[in-house]
Amino acid sequence: MERHTTDSRVKGVSTGTTILAVKFRGGVLIGSDSRASIGGSYVASRVINKLIQVHDRIFCCIAGSLADAQAVTRAAKFQLSFHSVQMDSPPLVKAAASVLRELCYSNKEELQAGFITAGWDKKKGPQVYTVSLGGMLLSLPFTIGGSGSTYIYGYVDAKYKADMSREECLQFATNALALAMGRDNVSGGIIHLVVITEEGAEHIVIPGDKLPKFHDQ
């Protein structure tokens, strides 16, 4: 049974948010806005980073209750590093996503957090996984999440193409996030992006005044 929760019913600080992750040629890009709100009317923080590094080349971004998301990612980080030491090799992106899924599924009654996991590993290269509120795990070429994602389904459906270059992908993600931030009152601030490739992870920040503008601005 599908549980529908809107961010306004999350108690405490919520990342009413827009998050996304997109595979491109040679890597993966994960991005988010930077607003944390309480009750949809108070901005608790306007510059939080929702992109959590769970391993060298694996990042995840969080949507829903900030407290739940932080607790789950801390547990996942620990389990992953332990697993990585046991296997004596960097963990697979799927392993990271599975750890999050296990935590979300087993505690589905108490938790209100969803995740997007993206990263690079030697076995399958760049990958994007989404773990929904109830604990479903899906592998996708790209995915969007959070309250602001509703407004950009049409945009990403129209604009996404497989096998984009790094620059095309950066432009696509920046535009999508800026459009969502423009329409969703609980998304906003600056744009955080992380580009993950075989070489490593690069963090890019796009400040508020450098966001792309659209026809009504």
Add this chain to the structure above:
Amino acid sequence: MAASVAVAGAQHLSSVSDLVPDWARQEVSTGTTIMAVEFDGGVVIGADSRTTTGAYIANRVTDKLTPIHDRIFCCRSGSAADTQAIADAVTYQLGFHSIELDEPPLVRTAANLFKEMCYRYREELMAGIIVAGWDKRRGGQVYTVPMGGMLVRQPVSVGGSGSSYVYGFVDSNYRSGMSKEECLRFVAEALTLAMERDGSSGGVARLAVITEEGLERRVILGNELPKSTI
């Protein structure tokens, strides 16, 4: 979606809810996607064609583009009953007004009539309406009267449940100064994207172009809709 809810404690062998199917107890709604765009010389309006009662599609070829006068249309979203009743009332009032004036009515007048009704009866009604048309004074105009009864003129307006999904697309793709053909393509693409994501929107895409010359209606069938990349 077959949802079953376990209510702790209450066990019934049978109840009223078993006697009629689920959808017969739901209100008929045009959960929908509607859109209107101004261009130099007229307006392009569009809508999907699905009317639902709960999970059942009561009408899959609905016409949600309703003529109010020769060059003024409205796009209806929300409760089918409410919007039909409001549109009928406004059509009567506007027709009467036009005869009194002995000239075609202004789009703004039609929009105001909708606003009066939607605002006065805001607690009872569930109606989101886009009014669009052409008149000699101001050319092509689009006015939106969302739920609650606000009235505002916008160069491009989307409404209905499916509109949430295409705000990003509309914001990024709209430019002022588009031609009639560009507007038609823009509306068709936006409707297609919304219909693909919104469960309450679907069927065919109905479009209409309103200019000084008159009215041109088009239908894009399901298999002829512009294809997206995924």
